[in-house]
Amino acid sequence: MSARVLLKGGRVVDPGRSIDADLDLLLVDGEVAELDARVTARGAELIDAAGLVVCPGFIDLHTHLREPGREDKETIASGTAAAAAGGFTAVCAMPNTEPVNDQAGITRAILDTARREGAVRVWPIGAITRGSKGEELAEYGDLREAGCVAVSDDGRPVASARVMRRALEYAKAFDLTVIDHCEEPTLSHGAPMNEGAVATLLGLRGAPAAGEAMVVDRDVLLAELTGGKVHIAHASAALSVDAVRRGKARGVRVTAEATPHHLLLTDELVRSSEYDTSTKMNPPLRSEADRQALIQGLRDGTIDCIATDHAPHSVDDKKVEYDLAAFGIVGLETAVALCLDRLVTPGLVTLPRLIELLSTRPAAILGLPGGTLAPGAPADVTVLDLARRQKVDPARFLSKGRNTPFGGWTLKGAAVMTIVGGRVAWRQGR
């Protein structure tokens, strides 16, 4: 007997095929079987989706699962549980674990654990360079074969233009996208926040937006030079959006993501929160002009997708002086609700565009299965309730990380069910 799930009466939004209509969706044996106005299926598990939005499962291109090595901060089990609870059916796991995922053996170990313990799909990202030290290329052929879907030295910018050039060139042989954390380290120099008037008043060292944008520019030029594919991680600056826009206009193979926190917050929050370390991340929260430019980039297509940069940390890593606190915030369990409440509700982006940003485009950028509800596609589905209101309560996160600046925010709209491979991975309790 085959496993069948029928979602009845939902508003199905599949931006890749321009579908936005009340339809029934039948999932059979882990694949999308049928999408039609009225589907009947004997023996299927019935899910009443009336009043809900049914869309292709969300894919986060930028997640730190921390395992192996920092299981105190997060594990594959806890991180994927958080992903499911946040509406994500797949996450791309950044390689800055301990050890760094720069070898096929580590990739395979991550995938093994994910298969056993993961609530959602895990797509490992391999390192650009061995140990992410920015010097010698990692073995992309082996990494690809073992299951890596991209390469990145996220968290540690590739400082050498020569190394970046070789990475973009060599990655072409294995159809790997190079995801770069763009930062000129001699300018940022470990600064805990954005350079500008707010940092000046707080007496904190600042990382200038230009230090990010000049590396985006460099990467765009190198992608143009080599014909390689570059994806700009967590673009945070207006100048970066501009660099990507110019690259795209010239036909360069460049894509870019933005995080919910850079889309919604500014460096003013560091001040108004009086140095709350949950406002510390890299890249840092920028100015209001930068934030507006990111939103404009979402609207005009310069920014291809929204990714969380989910970066769980232990309380000890955050409950210290601002200068000493770890960079990063959790995002998997807040991203979708934040986007619905702060981007869709005010009309900054439409619901289909948001779904494109969270599902269709991430899948396309890395060539991942999913991102569509076309028959034959993986039965990965996210169900949204646009009317549901809830308060962000970090104490109830499934992630081990509690480090979020969004605690206490009341948000309208949330993921209420996550289906992975035709099985319900998570559903909202009453």
Add this chain to the structure above:
Amino acid sequence: MTPPAYPHRHLLGIEPLEPSHIQAVLDTADALREVLDRPIKKVPALRGKTVVNLFYEPSTRTRASFEIAEKVLSADSLSIATATSSVLKGETLLDTAKNLEAMNPDMIVLRHSASGAPHFLARHCRSAIVNAGDGAHEHPTQALLDALTIRQKKGRLEGLRVAIVGDLLHSRVARSNVWLLTKMGARVVLCAPPTLVPPGIESLAPVTFHIDDAVEDADAIMMLRLQQERMTGGYFPTVREYHARFGLTEARVKRARRDVLILHPGPMNRGVEIASEVADGPYSVILDQVTNGVAVRMAVLYLLLGGTEGA
């Protein structure tokens, strides 16, 4: 009932203060200063109160000043000096503070290299917190003692032209002074080489790169210390050129008003930011600043710890 003259539980910076609060501290300092001239320099105002001076950065002047102020007011106090580097390896700031708090002090005076460290303690501790300098953020008692010194000599702050010259980028003294002086109606002009001007500071006061312009007709000139590690940090070519282009020399003092006051928070680099003849010259009030430092810290302790009458 009238509201208290100084309604805050902590002193974390000058920025959050109203002019009337600053006034209250200065007036209290003026009143308490007289105690320092008595043959027996002790009043029982803070008897039974415990103050911990927690210094994570080297400091001679500020720490001694707080300690004397505490003793004059009869508070019980102890000083703990530790290098910030030990924080990275050993006990965290929060653990240290929590342990100290278990001994029930009424106040922690904190000097720390991390901006915002006093705010962090204020969030997690019960004691009153006094910021004795945090990173490049603020050094409120320094600004208060500078203001007290200027007010003593000039009778007012409002309308005075004050030049603040030197390493603005790394200076908590500059930030606290800009806040205080502008709140009190002084006209501040800032001066530094462009590499030592923090972005956006011009929203608080005008900036010039030319010290001659900065000191022109000044009623007071505050020179900022150029820290040793900045001298070789690539911010300017040589110490020689820094002194020649941005140092306060006798010739430059002549451009200011005839009754100009020269201030420096110390410790001075003679021949770098300030020429010896100026530091030791007739306009210098640098030692008055030190004396006033004790008075201002007495006032802060007194106001925050709710000292009883009897001074």
